Amino acid sequence: MIGRSFEVASAEGTRFAVTDEGEGRPILIVHPGGSTSQAWTLVARRLTTRFRVLRFDRRPYRPASGEIPMESMAGEAADVLAVASAVHERLLLVGHSSGAVVALEAAIASPEALVGLVLYEPPVAVSSPLGGDALCRAREAIERQEPGLAITIHLREIVRVPGYQVTLLRLFVPLWGRMKRLAASQIADDLALESLGVGIDRYRDLNVPALLLGGARSPRHLRMRLDSLRKVLPRVDSVVILERQGHVANVRAPSKLATIIEGFAERLTW
Numbered sequence: 001m002i003g004r005s006f007e008v009a010s011a012e013g014t015r016f017a018v019t020d021e022g023e024g025r026p027i028l029i030v031h032p033g034g035s036t037s038q039a040w041t042l043v044a045r046r047l048t049t050r051f052r053v054l055r056f057d058r059r060p061y062r063p064a065s066g067e068i069p070m071e072s073m074a075g076e077a078a079d080v081l082a083v084a085s086a087v088h089e090r091l092l093l094v095g096h097s098s099g100a101v102v103a104l105e106a107a108i109a110s111p112e113a114l115v116g117l118v119l120y121e122p123p124v125a126v127s128s129p130l131g132g133d134a135l136c137r138a139r140e141a142i143e144r145q146e147p148g149l150a151i152t153i154h155l156r157e158i159v160r161v162p163g164y165q166v167t168l169l170r171l172f173v174p175l176w177g178r179m180k181r182l183a184a185s186q187i188a189d190d191l192a193l194e195s196l197g198v199g200i201d202r203y204r205d206l207n208v209p210a211l212l213l214g215g216a217r218s219p220r221h222l223r224m225r226l227d228s229l230r231k232v233l234p235r236v237d238s239v240v241i242l243e244r245q246g247h248v249a250n251v252r253a254p255s256k257l258a259t260i261i262e263g264f265a266e267r268l269t270w
Contacts, residue, residue, distance in 0.1 A: 008086050011078040018083055019055045022048025025270055026087050029055045032097035033189040034182055036061050042254035060188040073105050073192045080106035084113040092265055094118040098189050111208050116268045118261055120213040125198045126228045131158050131190050138187050147183035154186055160219045203232050211264045212239045217246040
């Protein structure tokens with residue numbers, strides 16, 4: 001595996017680093033919330049045997065933690081397209097969770113830059129706001145410097161993780177500490193998603209082949225959102241539900257995810 005990196009300038013001139021590994025057709029991975037590009041390292045490692053794999057840390061997760069970073073979904077989509085422009089070749093864009101919503105928004109802005117989309121459980125707001133009152137309370141918790149409360153509200157009321165699982169997370173002190181350090185970034189991510197409003201009709205004319213991914217053990221609302229997206233997108237290649245997996249198959253089943261992405265890539269016209 002050949003590892004390297006380069007810098008890209010965002011639309012307003014801010015520069016950010018892009019990890020660049022492997023050789024072949026380019027795949028850009030847009031990581032989920034509450035993490036950085038390192039979240040997909042295991043999948044990227046497997047894909048680099050055949051593809052050039054690109055990753056970068058998304059806007060909410062680049063600044064130091066503290067007060068809520070003020071970022072927009074349009075800015076995040078612009079970063080994706082800045083990477084595409086730097087590569088000078090159409091990309092297969094892989095997005096996970098809120099990163100999949102970023103991928104969708106980038107595809108709307110510049111569908112000609114992409115050869116295809118892999119969307120792993122994007123939390124699109126189908127018929128009601130994603131956060132609503134819960135998100136307002138989470139933001140207030142960040143402003144009061146209560147990151148533990150903010151991330152608990154995010155998990156329990158926005159993501160809808162069962163209470164016992166949140167309790168277990170709290171017992172893993174290093175992991176819980178990391179989640180608290182990223183709490184302001186996570187709430188900024190949630191706010192950017194909320195800013196898109198309710199409804200997914202804007203994806204109805206998105207003329208890009210798409211593979212939809214879900215986990216059999218993921219929260220039920222994510223499957224509902226995925227199914228709604230399937231009915232709207234005009235060029236759904238397939239829907240794959242990962243057995244015995246949830247929302248973090250990038251960590252628990254990286255080989256399986258890489259194999260699915262590779263198969264989709266082979267069906268595309270580059």
